[in-house]
Amino acid sequence: MRDHDTTGSDRQSRRQFLKTTGATAALAAGLATVGTAAARGIPTPRLHRDGKWMKDPSDNEVTLRGVNVVDPARAKETTWRRAIPRVVEHATDPERDWYSRVIRLPMQPADIIEDGKGNGARVDPGGFSESKLQTYLDDYVQPVVETTREIGVYLILDYHRHKSQELEYTDPDLHDELMMFWEVVASRYAEEPHVLFEVYNEPISPYYGFRERGASAEVANPDDENAEQTWLDWRAAAQPWVDTIQANAPEAPVLIGSPRWSQWTFWSSIHEFEGENLAYTGHVYGHPGLRPLDEYFGTPAEEVPIFMTEFGYEPDDGETAEYMAGSNEKEGQQFVDFFESHPNVSWQVWCFDHIWAPAMFSKDTGGPDEPWELRSGPLQHGQFFRDYLKETRSDRLPEGDGSTTPGTTPGGDLDPVDGTVPQDLDGDGLHEDLSGDGTLNFPDVNQFFQHTDSAAVQDHPDAYDFDGDGTVDSQDVLALFEMV
Structure with a gap:
């Protein structure tokens, strides 16, 4: 297709x-x-939290559904990639049956440091200065903020670390980097009502069971005091970053992850962070150890807003990791059933790209002006979730509040x-x-x-x-x- x-x-x-x-x-x-x-586009007024819901200024319940894109520096216009503003236009184009109402934008320290080269996303904290960050925002993020504002689509700005299991979220250099990052980013985009902030994509360690052979996310269960302590340790480490965002952008929604690749979402409703307009994220792919979804992500969704900011799967070709493998009939339907039974859960499928896996498109070699091939079929989630976005395109959208975007x-x-x-x-x-x-x-x-x-x-x-x-x-x- x-x-x-x-x-x-x-x-x-x-x-x-x-x-x-x-x-x-x-x-x-x-x-x-x-x-x-x-x-x-849709109206994009400032959202606020009310119990387990995000709501618009008229107190209508809102669910934000959309896609992830790649780091905007990594997506510089080349013979094999398209700049993110152009990708956003594609992902919101009803003439191509795309109805994304929110775009999640990963901002990787590795791409800030290397200006799009990425370096495998494994870089030590403290590698970029405030000046370097400002240049990155000027060159790559600002055009996306403007494009999403003009189109009428929400934007999640995501501090995106995820690869190094050796980097602990209690690291003092990491703390300093996050404090500087959010001081700059939150203050710069505080007046953009369509922008939400995601504190830390996937803090990994330490967590209960870390370094144990075969350790599973299942240790994050309600009966284990060690698992509970992991969440409390994480909350103590991350609360200053949340505070920094809220001090600089007091009205903006803040999305908060959790240890082990943002999989311990269960504890978010039991021990909340301090602050206003807080929501919590969950990441899950084919992970058999994180089923049923109702237990690990539905339980907290009964009390707090949950954003499934990453999910998806890809075919099992014999080499695919178990946590990534899936099909539309099984894992795809599990996600749909979960979203239908928890309508307050917002979601952003991974990934509107042809390389970052699991990708929704096939890689083309004809250059940026050639059509992308949407992955379809029983084992591909590209068309499956494009169709689900279309099906839900009018469900629980925000209404205008009498204010307008710039230029109106x-x-x-x-x-x-x-x-x-x-x-x-x-x-x-x-x-x-x-x-x-x-x-x-x-x-x-x-x-x-x-x-x-x-x-x-x-x-x-x-x-x-x-x-x-x-x-x-x-x-x-x-x-x-x-x-x-």
């Missing part, structure tokens, strides 16, 4: 359409079929139209974005058509007089249609 990175087709111009179809009557008939077709003008004293305050996208006084998603598209025309005669519209004629004749009627619907 080809999931093309380029779109574009010859479309009949909208003006010609109007000339050939009989104006208002034809438009009305056409809008009946447009319905509420999804736009590329708020509705001021306008009344909500079908629950959303329309936005002025270009500052001309006309509020063409009736759905409040930051773009002008056919759902806006449909919403305007359905509510042209409503008091919310008729009481504010200056905001909707798209044809400039001083009244708001069907001709304004036609004028808005021509603007799409």
